[in-house]
Amino acid sequence: MPIKRPYYALHQIIKGQYTSGNEYVYADGSGYIGTYHILPTTQIFTDPIPKVDSKQLFERRNDIPEVVKRYNFITGQDASRYVSPVSYQPLVTSDDYEFGTIQRFFVQKRNNPRATITEIDAVQFNTINTSNVPGINGVIWNSLLISWVISKIPMDDAGVINRRTLITAEQNFEWIGIYVPNILEFYK
Numbered sequence: 001m002p003i004k005r006p007y008y009a010l011h012q013i014i015k016g017q018y019t020s021g022n023e024y025v026y027a028d029g030s031g032y033i034g035t036y037h038i039l040p041t042t043q044i045f046t047d048p049i050p051k052v053d054s055k056q057l058f059e060r061r062n063d064i065p066e067v068v069k070r071y072n073f074i075t076g077q078d079a080s081r082y083v084s085p086v087s088y089q090p091l092v093t094s095d096d097y098e099f100g101t102i103q104r105f106f107v108q109k110r111n112n113p114r115a116t117i118t119e120i121d122a123v124q125f126n127t128i129n130t131s132n133v134p135g136i137n138g139v140i141w142n143s144l145l146i147s148w149v150i151s152k153i154p155m156d157d158a159g160v161i162n163r164r165t166l167i168t169a170e171q172n173f174e175w176i177g178i179y180v181p182n183i184l185e186f187y188k
Contacts, residue, residue: 007181008050014038016048024057027086032057041179042115043087056087082137088121092150092186100152102186106144107136108173117179144173150186159183 014037021033024044035048036057045054085107096102105125109116120136127135128143136143146165149158162183169176 008040010049012040013050023060025060026055026057031060040115041117042112043118058084081132081134082140083127083134085118085120085124085136085141087118088124089119090121090186092188097151097188101147101149104146104148106146106173106176106179107141108144108175110140110142113142113173114175114178117175119179142173144169144176148186151188155184155187158187 017036017038019033019036021031024032024036026032032046034046036044036046037049037054038044039050044057044059046057047054088105090102090104092102103122105120105122107116107118107120107125107128124136125143125145128138128141129135130138146169148165149161151158153161162185166177166180166183
């Protein structure tokens with residue numbers, strides 16, 4: 001299933017890039033050679049320009065740097081237990097529509113808030129920590145949980161509630177309103 005992304009004008013996208021390998025991998029870790037494009041969010045996808053079936057790419061993580069290995073040896077800890085968040089598209093079920101709302105989970109890198117917003121699933125969200133245990137690093141990543149109206153009330157009311165939710169969230173989670181431009185996303 002392709003990842004649903006917000007619309008970006010072509011002039012906002014870095015198009016027609018090429019990698020000969022060892023730079024990017026698919027979500028399953030297999031290497032990628034070929035053309036790619038970069039969205040304003042810094043997410044990287046296959047194909048020279050966005051297509052419906054473009055697949056997300058991730059930077060290849062080679063070996064742990066020597067300075068990290070030395071830190072691990074001195075402290076007796078493993079500094080690389082954290083993992084990067086993986087983008088997730090909510091799968092809305094008929095039970096969700098019967099209930100009327102879904103929970104949506106987001107993370108955002110603290111030092112680059114506009115370019116790093118990523119929607120994640122509940123499992124990843126629940127691993128956010130600052131204790132150097134496997135999961136997302138809560139020191140580096142801000143997190144946000146919102147309740148999103150998808151049914152049970154009139155469309156206009158759902159739009160107003162979702163817009164207010166985003167406006168409130170923007171106080172502590174900048175740019176979320178730009179990342180989620182459709183206030184009626186998933187509404188049925």
